[in-house]
Amino acid sequence: QVQLQESGPGLVKPSGTLSLTCAVSGDSVSGSKWWTWVRQPPGKGLEWIGEVYHNGNTNYKSSLRGRVTISVDKPNNQFSLRLSSVTAADTAVYYCVTGAVTTQYWGQGTLVTVSS
């Protein structure tokens, strides 16, 4: 059974950088699949942030391009999200996600608050 676990600071200062890691068990980030981040701001809907393939190829939400980086860490079997120049609008529950055509797995989510 694949399990994903997000970790990282729960509080980030405005203009700072949000950094989250998703630890993967039961699967390998070196495998041929996409590793994805999704977020949900308080009181709002789900928002697709972006994803990374095992070979490092990435795709990002248009409005975040330039601030967002998603990467894989093969030695530690995890993948990460970095979002720079954060504002209060980046406050959200962040989820990591993976899967194939017929299966999908989500982390439980982690709340990141942007505040001074």
Next chain:
Amino acid sequence: DIQMTQSPSSLSASVGDIVTITCRASQDVKNDLDWYQHEPGKAPRRLIYAASTLQSGVPSRFSGSGSGTEFTLTINNLRPEDFATYYCLQYLSYPRTFGQGTKLEIK
């Protein structure tokens, strides 16, 4: 970017009812569409992929249909555990985009 528009944004229904949620895409997404259920405090759960294929383990009272630009999620015989927010997601092209959500509440 492809825009996904769900309707209604919210609806009230009773246990045992049949409900239908619609998702419209701003351009053809073929059948590259998922439906998700999201309960507060939990991770979203995929119900349907490829527009009409039921995810393993999801009750058969959930069904999806449509292709191109118009899709529907139907829930038959509503159960108390079905009251949640539902989202569609297109994955034909990047960036992937969610609908704004439909909140299903108990009448």
